[in-house]
Amino acid sequence: MTSSAAAASSNAEKKVSIVVVNYNAGDLLRLCVKNSLPQAAELIVVDNASADGSLDKMLDEFAGVAKLQIIRNAKNLGFAAACNLGANLSKGDFVLFLNPDCIAAEGAVQHLAYALDADPNAGMAGGLLLNPDGLEQVGCRRAVPTPWRSMVRALHLSVFKDRWPRLFSDFNLQKQPLPTEPIVMEAISGACTMVKRDAMKDVGPWDEVYFMHCEDLDLCMRYRKKLWTIIFVPDGRFVHFRGACSRTRPLFVEWNKHRGMMIFYRKHFKHQYPLGLMLLVWFGVCLRFVGVALLIFFRK
Numbered sequence: 001m002t003s004s005a006a007a008a009s010s011n012a013e014k015k016v017s018i019v020v021v022n023y024n025a026g027d028l029l030r031l032c033v034k035n036s037l038p039q040a041a042e043l044i045v046v047d048n049a050s051a052d053g054s055l056d057k058m059l060d061e062f063a064g065v066a067k068l069q070i071i072r073n074a075k076n077l078g079f080a081a082a083c084n085l086g087a088n089l090s091k092g093d094f095v096l097f098l099n100p101d102c103i104a105a106e107g108a109v110q111h112l113a114y115a116l117d118a119d120p121n122a123g124m125a126g127g128l129l130l131n132p133d134g135l136e137q138v139g140c141r142r143a144v145p146t147p148w149r150s151m152v153r154a155l156h157l158s159v160f161k162d163r164w165p166r167l168f169s170d171f172n173l174q175k176q177p178l179p180t181e182p183i184v185m186e187a188i189s190g191a192c193t194m195v196k197r198d199a200m201k202d203v204g205p206w207d208e209v210y211f212m213h214c215e216d217l218d219l220c221m222r223y224r225k226k227l228w229t230i231i232f233v234p235d236g237r238f239v240h241f242r243g244a245c246s247r248t249r250p251l252f253v254e255w256n257k258h259r260g261m262m263i264f265y266r267k268h269f270k271h272q273y274p275l276g277l278m279l280l281v282w283f284g285v286c287l288r289f290v291g292v293a294l295l296i297f298f299r300k
Contacts, residue, residue, distance in 0.1 A: 015093035016040040016113050016194075019086030021079055022055060023048040025100035028241055030058040032100045037068065039109035040096070044089055046071040046082040054100075079190070080206035080215040087205065095200065099191040101241040102129070111236035112194040115182040123199030123228025124220070126188025127236030128178070136174040137240055141232045143186045144217065147265055147273050147281040178234055185232040186224070190216025192238050199228045212253070214260030221268050251293060258289040 018040045022029050029045070037043050047055045047070065055070070062068050071085055083097050094113045098104070112125045129140040143149065193216060203226050207218050220230055262285055270278055 016096060016109055017090035017092030017094070018043045018096045018098055018109070019083060019090060020045045020098050020100050021048060021082040021086070022046065022050055022100045023076060024050045024052040025054050026052055027054070027057065028103075029054045029100040030061055031103050032098065033058055033062060033068070035104045035106075036098060036109065037062070037065065039104060039107070040067075041092055042067045042069065042090065044069045044071065044086040045100075046073065046086045048073050048076040048078070048082050078208065078211035080210050080212075081208045084205040084208065087200065093197045094194055095197065096192070096194040097190065098238075099240065101243075102191055103239045103241075105237040105239075108236045108238055109194075112233050115231055115233045115236070116194060116196055119182075119229070119231065121227075121229045122231045123196050123203070123223050123226075124188065124230045125182070125194045125233050125236070126185070126230070127192045127194075127238050128232075128234045129189055129192060129238055129240040132239060132241060136178065137189075137242060138174055139189050140174055141185050141188060144221065147269050147277055179232070180234065182231045182233045184229050186230065187217055187220040188230060188232060189240075190219070191240055191242075192236075193219070195223075196228075199223065199226075202226055203228065209263060210260050211256045212260070213257040214264040217264055218267065251297075254289060254292050258285050258292075261285050 016039070018036050020029070020032060020036070020043065022045055025032070033043060033045065045055065045058070045068070049072075055072070059070070069089060071082075071089065073082065073085075077085075086097075087095055094116055096109060096112065108127055112127055116122050116125045126141070129137040131137050203219075203222050206215050207222075210218060223230060262282060265278065265281060265285075273281075
């Protein structure tokens with residue numbers, strides 16, 4: 001990186017606010033804050049009525065840190081509503097919404113900020129999410145899961161992708177070669193989403209009709225409709241302990257995940273697809289939830 005680029009990167013870092021929504025993340029919250037705090041001007045933890053002592057344990061280590069702010073909710077408001085509370089309190093030119101089970105590598109946050117700062121058309125950026133084993137995580141970079149793409153995935157029609165790639169490609173892109181520089185992407189993961197302040201003002205807040213899951217896809221759709229591009233930044237690396245906050249309530253999580261899918265499809269695609277296909281997709285979502293619920297029940 002040249003000296004001018006390094007200066008721009010450092011300047012961008014100073015403008016970053018990080019919003020972490022916590023719900024029973026255990027010791028991962030402390031690790032998330034420890035790695036993220038040095039990389040931003042302020043860090044706001046919005047706690048959704050955690051009952052595992054994770055917030056107090058984190059505060060034991062970081063009590064008195066001026067750039068750490070805490071919002072304690074009396075009940076679990078959901079991810080989108082908590083993100084909006086944190087965003088309203090934030091002051092940075094860039095706001096990073098980061099899951100408490102994401103551990104930022106050194107310099108990861110500034111890589112995202114620098115990439116956004118360097119592209120006037122970019123309104124949102126996501127980093128490279130890695131599993132604890134070091135492999136790229138599913139959903140880290142992806143195409144929008146339209147009803148057609150979802151049906152292709154559900155029916156395993158991607159076996160035809162080599163012959164008709166535009167029709168039958170999977171919307172998850174982690175198996176494609178990792179780019180060497182930031183590239184435009186249809187959608188990124190809500191576990192690590194940085195937005196420009198100007199873009200956030202233009203597009204509006206997270207849609208609080210979603211309790212958890214699919215609100216990130218909704219936000220990506222809305223940014224693209226407002227002509228803000230979304231970029232994937234491979235140098236912004238985070239280890240994501242996926243599902244760490246939801247293991248104690250799997251059925252509740254699955255219900256909200258499938259409910260979010262239904263809301264997402266109805267909101268963005270009901271006027272673009274034939275009614276028959278939409279009914280088939282909705283039926284598929286319901287059937288999938290029943291299958292997952294039965295699996296959870298029998299495992300217990």
